[in-house]
Amino acid sequence: VDVVQRNLTACTGSTQTICEADMGSFGNLTDAMPNTAIGETASWTVDAFTPMATNEITPTLTSPITYQYTYTIENPTIPGTPPNVCTHEIIVDASPTVADAGTPATICTADHQLSGNTAANGTGVWTADDAGITFDDATLPDATASGIADGTTVNFTWTITSGVCTPSTDVVAISRAGALTSPDAGTDQTICAGEDATLTGNAPNTGETGTWTGPGTINTPTSATTTVSGLTAGTHTFTYTMDNGLCPTADD
Numbered sequence: 001v002d003v004v005q006r007n008l009t010a011c012t013g014s015t016q017t018i019c020e021a022d023m024g025s026f027g028n029l030t031d032a033m034p035n036t037a038i039g040e041t042a043s044w045t046v047d048a049f050t051p052m053a054t055n056e057i058t059p060t061l062t063s064p065i066t067y068q069y070t071y072t073i074e075n076p077t078i079p080g081t082p083p084n085v086c087t088h089e090i091i092v093d094a095s096p097t098v099a100d101a102g103t104p105a106t107i108c109t110a111d112h113q114l115s116g117n118t119a120a121n122g123t124g125v126w127t128a129d130d131a132g133i134t135f136d137d138a139t140l141p142d143a144t145a146s147g148i149a150d151g152t153t154v155n156f157t158w159t160i161t162s163g164v165c166t167p168s169t170d171v172v173a174i175s176r177a178g179a180l181t182s183p184d185a186g187t188d189q190t191i192c193a194g195e196d197a198t199l200t201g202n203a204p205n206t207g208e209t210g211t212w213t214g215p216g217t218i219n220t221p222t223s224a225t226t227t228v229s230g231l232t233a234g235t236h237t238f239t240y241t242m243d244n245g246l247c248p249t250a251d252d
Contacts, residue, residue: 008040008073008074008075008081008083008084009032009033009034009040009042009073009084010032010084011031011032011042011071011073011084011085011086012031012032012086013071013086013087013088013089014029014088014089015088015089015090015091016088016089016090016091017090017091017092017093017163017164018061018090018091018092018093018164019092019093019095019162019163019164019165019166020063020064020092020093020094020095020165021095021165021166023061023062023092024061026059026061026090027058028056028057028058028059029056029057029058029059029069029088029090030055030056031055031056031071031086031088032055032071032073033055034055034073038075039075039076039077039078040073040074040075041073041074041075041076042055042071042072042073042074043071043072044057044069044070044071044072045069045070045072046059046067046069046070055071057069059090061090061092063092064092064093064094064095064121065092066089066090066091066092067089067090067091067092068087068088068089068090069087069088069089069090070085070086070087070088071085071086071087071088072084072085072086073085091163093162093163093164093165094121094122094162094163094165095121095162095165096119096121096122096160096161096162096165096166096167096168097117097118097119097120097121097122097160097162097168098160098168098170099116099117099119099124099158099159099160099167099168099169099170100116100117100158100170101114101115101116101156101157101158101170101171101172102114102115102116102117102158102172103115103172104172104173104174104175105172105174105175106174106175106176106177106246107148107174107175107176107177108176108177108246108247108248109148109176110146110147110148110149110176111144111145111146111148112144112145112148112174113142113143113144113145114126114141114142114143114144114145114156114158114172114174115141115142116141116142116143116158116170117141117158118141119141119160119162121160121162122160122161122162122163122165122167122168123139123160123161123162124139124141124158124159124160124161125138125139125158125159125161126138126139126143126145126156126157126158126159127156127157127159128145128154128155128156128157129154129155129157130147130148130149130152130154132147132149133145133146133147133148133154133156134146134147141158145174148174148176149176150176150177150178150179151176151177151178151179152175152176153173153174153175153176154173154174154175154176155171155172155173156171156172156173156174157169157170157171158170158171158172177207177244177246177247178205178207180208180242180243180244180247180249180250181202181203181204181205181208181210181242181250182242182250182252183201183202183210183240183241183242183250183251183252184201184202184240184252185199185201185238185239185240185252186199186200186201186240191231193231193232193233195231196227196228196229197216197227197228197231198225198226198227198228199212199218199225199226199227199228199238199240200224200225201224201225201240201252202224203224204224204242207244207245208242208243208244209222209242209243209244209245210222210223210224210240210241210242210243211240211241211243212226212228212238212239212240212241213238213239213241214228214236214237214238214239215231215236215238216228216229216230216231216236217229217230218238239251239252240252
């Protein structure tokens, strides 16, 4: 009697990667339906769980890990015939940490240290809507951005990515105050004792204040042009200061 080994029904393994947020809508796994008429049997082994004798199962996905489902076809009526074993792998990527780019700020210099949150799940990276911006290390939550021009606002985006999941993004606006107007206290002058002096400085720009300080009575210290009374004989020095309430002041 000649014994001929027959090939078993084929099965096909697979690998799929999904996001944690999509676990509930994954659907079913399906493999080959064995031809039971010739003695084949088939079953699923779900990790260490109980085998199931059907060619379609609905995976139970509960956390971001890798799941393995093994489908085995065999024919116990033909001794020595090795089973067909196919592995279906489902990789579940963790949802990314919700991005937080920090608080908007107004600064005085071209450099600024950003303050994004640390990603518990995924990796973060900074980008800017200004092509002239550079970063010391764009993957650091507290990266330093350079190249912010005077009087501009740059939008910085902190993006946290995790596998195939939709990235989480947040945007923070960083504004740089315009350069302070250089103060000009005017020319030296000589007056007679008992007379009022008139101080004449240059006008500050919007958002700035020019302030006079010095001896005597300065009638309107925050006016570019003001009078000073009560001066005694001698030489008196007056200082005109530009200030925007944020950046270092400038004097003349």
